[in-house]
Amino acid sequence: MNALLEFLSFSDPNIRYVAFGSVLLTASSAIVGAFTFLNKKSLVGDAIAHAVLPGICLGFIMAGTKNPVALIAGAFITGWISLVLVEFITSKTRIKEDTAIGLILSVFFGIGILMLTVIQKSGNASQSGLDHFLFGKAASLVGSDLITFSIVAVILLVIVFALFKEFSLLAFDKDYARSIGLPVKRIELVLTSLIVLAVVIGIQAVGVVLMAAILITPAAAARFWTDKISVMFLLASLFGAFSGLSGAFISYTAPSMPTGPWIVIVISTLAFISFFFAPNRGIIGRFIRQSRIRKTINDENVLKILYQLGEENRNFFIQRLPDEIIRRRFYDKRALVTILKRLARQGYIERTRNLWGLTEEGKSRAQRVVKIHRLWELYLTTYMHIAPDHVHEDAETIEHLLTPELEERLEQQLGYPKVDPHKSEIPYGNT
Amino acid sequence: MNNDLSIILTASLVSASCALLGCFLILRKMAMVGDAISHAVLPGIVIAFLVSGSRDSVTMLLGAGIIGMFTTFLIEFFHKKARLQTDASIGVTFTWLFAIGVVLISLFAGKVDLDQDCVLYGEIAYVPLDVIITQGGINLGPKALYVSGIILIVNLLFIFLAYRKLFLTTFDPAFASAIGISTALWHYAIMGAVSMTTVASFESVGAILVVALLIAPAATAYLITDNFKMMLALACLFGVLSSIGGYYLAVWLDGSIAGAIATISGLLFGLVMILSPTHGLFFKKIKAVAH
Structure with a gap:
């Protein structure tokens, strides 16, 4: 606890550097990564992340020291080459994109490991710490490194901010972007360069292997809370920043721990919480909504059958055995009784021992369903010119979903017709 | 047995196993799921290690097999139930499972005979050091050699017996499910095999x-032949060639094998991509010019 307070007070300038640096790194990666997520290119980010390793080694060999500019330049070059190769293999040979990504990713990484081990055995003393790029070490960010990486992060953010509209348009509707005369190829080029840059600086914090996570996981998590792209980007950067800060804290309290995996665990936890608990798109919310809809559909179908049975003897309130309903439409008997009991509790059905019949409320709810069903069938045959024997299925779905407003418009457009295409009467109001 | 030979043999056996499964992976467009599994088995390996206290156990294979299937399931689950796009789901x-694995290794650094480097690129150079010695004191050769040999035999049997399915x-x-073959079952069976092979290869190659061993040889073979059995054979061949070539390259440069x-x-993939007589870019160009 003390460690946390000490960390959060930011009294130690070293802590300030590290915390500020990792937040900047993870947040900017999250923002750029959100575009790879929206473009459905998440795994391309993974490929670039692995492919920068040989570039870093190359930069080191060229410069002879861990000069950040040389390392970034090297990483940038091989990151780009890997992308071009994936594109080339996918378009020129019969290899599919996922195979090409996996191939380039692992081969480049292999080359990187080979170079890294050769450098390690070369006896150059300044190489120590090069392997931090594998799993990341936020705590090793100090002074001059931090300045370089901050500048890159700021450049990233400024460009994303300036081209935000163009990038979003490309992600959602490339054809439209082309048709209004945007230089799509050039914008894509800029975006790809940004991704490579984000990877190059992000691996400082999480390392090559897990870089893909801070690119895509914040965006994937944010996507579950909103449908607005600006909110999504804000959330993604917040999630990223939070995980970066946690990583810096862990790096500070437990220097022997690799930072990257911890950052990834934090961000993944946030993502899993979002996947399950986000109100609209989350798994649990979706499940509850689906079961509620399923209940409504079952309820309305049972009411509808009672209504249709009632139509036959022109008395809607006759009480019937469950078997009579089952004869019209197959139900498991026990499930049917559960539905009937629920409807009885809600006041739509009246029960006398094992006999069940509509109440006044039940009748009007059933009548509305039947009305919409028949109106919809008529609408499909008159306006969509669909044959009368093909419209039932569709009406069977829409009858539970149509809103009162649409119901009214449908009635007006059709002019309150009397019968549907099958010559069944369309019931209105209290007839 | 001489050291060079035992390393090359082990690498060849591992790469043949991987190459065989890789053919299925790339044709099923599951290459990245294979990639995901190979990362995700890490926590399984560490946990099995902590539970059983040793590296060479059936527990390890089982643990990793379960985690591998779990990964496949989780990817599908997020995709189907949360409607997360497949690439993001993978x-x-x-990354989550791999991160857990690395953290577990750091937490139990004293108890687990694994380190982060080994995770990344294995320790095939140490294969000749870990030998099986009988009670009579006879040296039976490196243990990894036996493990990778058995895994290859298991994979060959699996493919031979279930070839048609x-x-x-x-x-x-679509046709398979029409005649009553469960696609889901065989999907998980292949993923299980990939997990086991990954674990068995883990010590040697990371x-x-x-x-790379799963995808590259299979992709290379795919650029040469349209016959599936031929593709399996060629993939094994490229795997073995990579192992031999890789060993000597590593010795020459004094780097990771x-x-x-x-x-x-x-490199082999690159060469074949250009020079393959059937699908190579060079011959395609010549044919295009000739027309």
């Missing part, structure tokens, strides 16, 4: 370079 799942579910899943094997497998 990316989120495997694997073939049909790979090339025509988590990430297994991916696994890294060098991946490098060579990439």
Whole structure:
């Protein structure tokens, strides 16, 4: 606890550097990564992340020291080459994109490991710490490194901010972007360069292997809370920043721990919480909504059958055995009784021992369903010119979903017709 | 047995196993799921290690097999139930599991005879040191050699016995399910096999370079032949060639053997991509010019 307070007070300038640096790194990666997520290119980010390793080694060999500019330049070059190769293999040979990504990713990484081990055995003393790029070490960010990486992060953010509209348009509707005369190829080029840059600086914090996570996981998590792209980007950067800060804290309290995996665990936890608990798109919310809809559909179908049975003897309130309903439409008997009991509790059905019949409320709810069903069938045959024997299925779905407003418009457009295409009467109001 | 030979043999056996499974992976467009599994088995390995206290156990294979299937399931689950796009689902799942694995290794650094480097690129150079010695004191040769040999035999048996079903579910899943073959079952069976092979290869080549062995030889073979049996055979051949070439490259440069094997497998792919008589770019160009 003390460690946390000490960390959060930011009294130690070293802590300030590290915390500020990792937040900047993870947040900017999250923002750029959100575009790879929206473009459905998440795994391309993974490929670039692995492919920068040989570039870093190359930069080191060229410069002879861990000069950040040389390392970034090297990483940038091989990151780009890997992308071009994936594109080339996918378009020129019969290899599919996922195979090409996996191939380039692992081969480049292999080359990187080979170079890294050769450098390690070369006896150059300044190489120590090069392997931090594998799993990341936020705590090793100090002074001059931090300045370089901050500048890159700021450049990233400024460009994303300036081209935000163009990038979003490309992600959602490339054809439209082309048709209004945007230089799509050039914008894509800029975006790809940004991704490579984000990877190059992000691996400082999480390392090559897990870089893909801070690119895509914040965006994937944010996507579950909103449908607005600006909110999504804000959330993604917040999630990223939070995980970066946690990583810096862990790096500070437990220097022997690799930072990257911890950052990834934090961000993944946030993502899993979002996947399950986000109100609209989350798994649990979706499940509850689906079961509620399923209940409504079952309820309305049972009411509808009672209504249709009632139509036959022109008395809607006759009480019937469950078997009579089952004869019209197959139900498991026990499930049917559960539905009937629920409807009885809600006041739509009246029960006398094992006999069940509509109440006044039940009748009007059933009548509305039947009305919409028949109106919809008529609408499909008159306006969509669909044959009368093909419209039932569709009406069977829409009858539970149509809103009162649409119901009214449908009635007006059709002019309150009397019968549907099958010559069944369309019931209105209290007839 | 001489050291060079035992390393090359082990690498060849591992790469043949991977190459065989890789053929199925790339034709099923599951290459990245294979990649995900190879990362995700890490926590399984560490946990099995902590539970059983040793590296060479059936527990390890089982633990990793379960985690591998779990990964496949989780990817599908997020995709189907949370409607997360597949690429993101793969990316989120495997990075999470891999991160857990690395953290577990750091937490139990004293108790687990694994380190982060080993995770990344294995320790195939130490294969000749870990030998099986009978009670009579006879040296039976490196243990990894036996492990990778057994895994290869298991994989060969699996493919040989279930060939028709694997073939049909790979090339025509609709027809396969029409005649009553469960595509889901064979999907998970292949993923199980990939997990086991990954674990068995883990010590020698590490988590990430297994991916190179899974994908590169199979992709290379795919550029030469349209015959599936031929593709399996060629993939094995390229795997073995990469192992031999990689070993000598590593010795020459004094670097990681696994890294060098991946490098060579990439080189072979590049060569075949250009020079393959059937699907190579060079001959395609000539044919285009001739027309």
